[in-house]
Amino acid sequence: MSYPDVLFYVFAALAAVSALVVVFARNVVYAAFSLLFTFLGVAGIYVLLHADFLAVAQIMIYIGGILVLLIFGVMLTTRVTNVDLPGGVLKTMPATIVSGILLGTLLRLVTRASWFVEPELPSPEGTTAAIGDRLVTTHLLPFEVAGILLLVTIMGAALIARTNGRRRDA
Amino acid sequence: MPETISSSIANFRPELALALTFIAAMIMEFAARGKGRLTGAVVLAGFAVALALMPFSPAGPERIFSGMIALDPFSVFFKYFVIVTGIVIVLFSFQSQELRRDAPRIGEYFCFIAALTFGMTLMAGAANLLMIYIAIELVGISSYILAGFTKSVRRSSEAALKYVLYGAVSSGLMLYGMSLIFGLMGSLDLVRIHDVLARGHAITTGWSFATMMIGVVLILAGLGYKISAVPFHFWTPDVYEGAPITITAFLAVASKAAGFAVLIRFFTVMFFDMYTTANVRASFSGVNWNLVLAVLSVATMTVGNFIAVWQDNLKRMLAYSSIAHAGYLLMGVVVSSDSGIAAVLLYFIMYFFMNLGAFYVVMAVADKIGSEHIDDYRGFGKRAPTVGVGFAIFLISLTGLPPTGGFVGKLILFSAVVDSPFLWLAVVAVLNTVVSLYYYARVLRNMYLREPLDGDISPIRFRPAVVVTVVLFIIPNILFGLYFEPLVKWTQASVAMLLPGA
Numbered sequence: 001m002s003y004p005d006v007l008f009y010v011f012a013a014l015a016a017v018s019a020l021v022v023v024f025a026r027n028v029v030y031a032a033f034s035l036l037f038t039f040l041g042v043a044g045i046y047v048l049l050h051a052d053f054l055a056v057a058q059i060m061i062y063i064g065g066i067l068v069l070l071i072f073g074v075m076l077t078t079r080v081t082n083v084d085l086p087g088g089v090l091k092t093m094p095a096t097i098v099s100g101i102l103l104g105t106l107l108r109l110v111t112r113a114s115w116f117v118e119p120e121l122p123s124p125e126g127t128t129a130a131i132g133d134r135l136v137t138t139h140l141l142p143f144e145v146a147g148i149l150l151l152v153t154i155m156g157a158a159l160i161a162r163t164n165g166r167r168r169d170a
Numbered sequence: 171m172p173e174t175i176s177s178s179i180a181n182f183r184p185e186l187a188l189a190l191t192f193i194a195a196m197i198m199e200f201a202a203r204g205k206g207r208l209t210g211a212v213v214l215a216g217f218a219v220a221l222a223l224m225p226f227s228p229a230g231p232e233r234i235f236s237g238m239i240a241l242d243p244f245s246v247f248f249k250y251f252v253i254v255t256g257i258v259i260v261l262f263s264f265q266s267q268e269l270r271r272d273a274p275r276i277g278e279y280f281c282f283i284a285a286l287t288f289g290m291t292l293m294a295g296a297a298n299l300l301m302i303y304i305a306i307e308l309v310g311i312s313s314y315i316l317a318g319f320t321k322s323v324r325r326s327s328e329a330a331l332k333y334v335l336y337g338a339v340s341s342g343l344m345l346y347g348m349s350l351i352f353g354l355m356g357s358l359d360l361v362r363i364h365d366v367l368a369r370g371h372a373i374t375t376g377w378s379f380a381t382m383m384i385g386v387v388l389i390l391a392g393l394g395y396k397i398s399a400v401p402f403h404f405w406t407p408d409v410y411e412g413a414p415i416t417i418t419a420f421l422a423v424a425s426k427a428a429g430f431a432v433l434i435r436f437f438t439v440m441f442f443d444m445y446t447t448a449n450v451r452a453s454f455s456g457v458n459w460n461l462v463l464a465v466l467s468v469a470t471m472t473v474g475n476f477i478a479v480w481q482d483n484l485k486r487m488l489a490y491s492s493i494a495h496a497g498y499l500l501m502g503v504v505v506s507s508d509s510g511i512a513a514v515l516l517y518f519i520m521y522f523f524m525n526l527g528a529f530y531v532v533m534a535v536a537d538k539i540g541s542e543h544i545d546d547y548r549g550f551g552k553r554a555p556t557v558g559v560g561f562a563i564f565l566i567s568l569t570g571l572p573p574t575g576g577f578v579g580k581l582i583l584f585s586a587v588v589d590s591p592f593l594w595l596a597v598v599a600v601l602n603t604v605v606s607l608y609y610y611a612r613v614l615r616n617m618y619l620r621e622p623l624d625g626d627i628s629p630i631r632f633r634p635a636v637v638v639t640v641v642l643f644i645i646p647n648i649l650f651g652l653y654f655e656p657l658v659k660w661t662q663a664s665v666a667m668l669l670p671g672a
Contacts (some may be wrong), residue, residue: 019421021228058329076642084332105384108377109350109380109381109384112376112377112378113353113354113376113377113380113381114354114378115353115378116352116353116354116355116356116357118356136173137236139234139236139300140175140235140236140300141178141235141238141239142238142298142300142301142304145292145301145304145305146304148189148192148288148308149304149307149308149311150198152192152282152285152308152311152312152315153311153660155196155278155282155315156282156311156312156314156315159278159315159319160315160318160321160330161305163478166300
């Protein structure tokens with residue numbers, strides 16, 4: 001096994017194990033912290049795939065922004081920190097069978113399908129310049145529309161969260 | 171790259187006008203707080219400008235923004251449809267009493283209507299999976315907010331929450347499906363994907379093929395959710411019942427049309443062989459997608475119609491009836507020939523008049539008597555003659571009986587299906603129509619043959635504006651039931667789509 005391969009398995013294991021903790025942790029705070037390692041592992045895999053811009057964005061946005069907010073949210077909501085999440089009470093057997101079949105199928109797909117292979121790898125100098133170039137040329141429209149989409153989302157969040165001054169319940 | 175960004179923008183003026191309308195409405199909302207109706211006027215003006223710009227944007231077929239958007243008669247049709255529906259909904263919103271309770275925030279409501287309309291025009295033209303996804307998200311998020319707009323009403327908040335949860339799951343599934351397709355094809359461009367498939371690559375066999383199947387089925391789940399096809403319809407009744415009725419009407423008409431635009435483009439461009447001469451476009455990539463869609467269509471119309479029979483809330487009944495109509499419309503996609511798609515477009519025109527009319531009456535009545543329950547419609551025909559006759563005509567049109575527009579829509583749609591090998595599908599659809607007659611007629615019976623429960627037979631007086639609006643919707647329902655030649659011509663000219671090799 002070459003050096004990058006070892007690194008890949010390390011990051012993959014980090015992401016997978018911490019993702020399991022996120023799902024199975026009974027304490028919301030543990031789950032939130034564990035998510036940090038999932039994001040980190042995924043960022044590591046991005047680096048190994050030459051997607052350096054994506055890796056940095058992953059760390060800055062997901063770990064630096066979203067996750068910190070999430071943990072703050074969890075901690076500030078005092079009631080949540082010690083609540084046991086309901087787990088295992090749902091129909092375990094059918095869920096296990098369905099998930100097992102799904103996992104088996106997807107694993108087979110991933111390993112057997114003849115995936116499209118990009119003829120040339122991105123240059124090791126980095127992808128940031130190329131991404132920047134695409135965002136204002138070929139992908140201009142989706143980029144701009146995504147801007148409007150985010151604007152709508154922010155306005156909507158404000159609209160939903162704001163109290164009206166006077167509340168009526170119907 | 172034959173087209174440049176500046177030439178793309180020049181061909182993109184109506185959409186640009188809508189985007190600017192959204193921005194202008196937002197600025198208006200900041201500048202003149204509490205004068206929400208002014209924002210509504212800005213949105214209305216913006217829609218009018220976009221509509222006025224439509225004839226000046228070329229109908230192609232060509233690709234703009236590096237193939238992200240297709241300009242073709244097909245997308246032009248849906249853009250007209252969406253913008254006109256948007257205008258009607260804004261006008262409805264001005265009249266709605268339901269929204270008046272949230273009057274201080276009404277300005278934002280109009281902003282989201284603008285964003286929603288913009289998103290739907292993008293859906294009409296999107297020819298790249300990335301663009302399709304972003305357009306659907308823009309439409310989705312705007313609609314979640316609008317469904318929960320009357321947040322002081324419990325069921326409206328509930329509707330919004332359910333809508334978000336279902337929407338998040340289905341868009342997650344769709345995104346996963348798109349990633350599988352991208353992984354196999356190395357492209358998100360529908361036309362390029364078609365080319366890869368047509369080359370009969372290794373993709374059409376073995377596990378790669380299975381992967382593609384799963385990818386397409388997942389994307390179908392996302393699109394099926396948008397058009398509320400069974401089994402992705404569970405959100406529809408709750409959202410339609412809980413949302414403000416103007417938004418329900420918007421979702422049932424324009425959002426569904428935009429969803430169909432994407433669905434038709436997706437399957438026609440990617441999977442159907444353009445050069446078959448029969449009355450049905452066969453899919454060439456090993457799967458009989460026609461049959462898959464046919465099963466979906468039968469399930470959708472049957473479930474929609476049979477559950478509608480049990481509904482006592484008219485908004486909920488119309489929700490199930492709109493699911494059933496999605497089933498009928500899917501038949502046109504099954505056939506997917508030019509005549510099939512033209513029939514879908516024509517059906518949408520009729521659906522616009524009959525469904526918006528029906529929702530409008532339900533809204534006007536709810537504003538007046540505060541109820542959407544079927545029992546409160548007892549004796550309605552006598553208490554409010556003009557509006558009652560209007561409602562009766564809309565319901566007859568929804569059933570598809572002559573001499574209404576709904577009959578013509580169904581006739582042309584069914585005959586397109588009869589001409590294809592899917593004759594059995596038309597038989598199922600006709601049987602379904604019979605079922606639908608039962609629940610539409612139930613409302614009619616309550617309106618004309620039954621006395622009100624509380625014995626109150628005093629006339630219900632509607633404002634003149636309401637009566638005029640109802641009459642304005644009656645006219646096309648009857649007119650297009652008798653004289654529909656120009657509409658048929660227009661829809662037949664609108665099926666031309668940007669196809670591979672063009």
